[in-house]
Amino acid sequence: QLQLRESGPGLVKPLETLSLTCIVSGDSISNSNYYWGWVRQPPGKRLEWIGSIYASGSVFYNPSLQSRVTISGDTSKNHFSLTVISVTAADTAVFFCARGVKPHGIQNWGQGTLVIVSS
């Protein structure tokens, strides 16, 4: 059974770097039938797609975030990661990792992790 679990600090200082990891069990991030992604949700607001990584290594980002985010995968550890640089209070959100079925939408979600940007 697929499980996705987000891991990372819950508090990040302004202008620093936010780093999260999604630990995957029950499937391999090398499975070419799927893609792996990140979605965030600021408090009280809607879901926002951040980006996705494919087994081929291709990565696609939300154009509005592209200049500050990086998604990478580690097949040896079967996890994928998100890095956001130069964070501000506007980056405070619950971050979800997810799995989608090519060429369609997200079908599996992690439980989410709250990241607060504050000094």
Add this chain to the structure above:
Amino acid sequence: QPVLTQSSSASASLGSSVKLTCTLSSGHRSYIIAWHQQQPGKAPRYLMKLEGSGNFNKGSGVPDRFSGSSSGADRYLTISNLQSEDEADYYCETWDSNTHVFGTGTKVTVL
């Protein structure tokens, strides 16, 4: 880049039905979407994939009470026999050239 528009809220009585709408922007009328449910304080849950033809495929364990349909640029989610646990936010999602977008979400209240 497609844009998805949803009504902000909907309400219906326990045991009745409610129909939610997700409207695709001009030029994207044929796009497939997905519906997701987010109960308060929880992660989203995938409900179904919905095509422009009205064909839909539900996720594992999604009750029969949930169904999808389509008309032009509109994609619908109908919840029949509304239960208290259906009180949640519902989001539609679509994708284009490996980029994804979510709708604004509809908050469903069970009266």
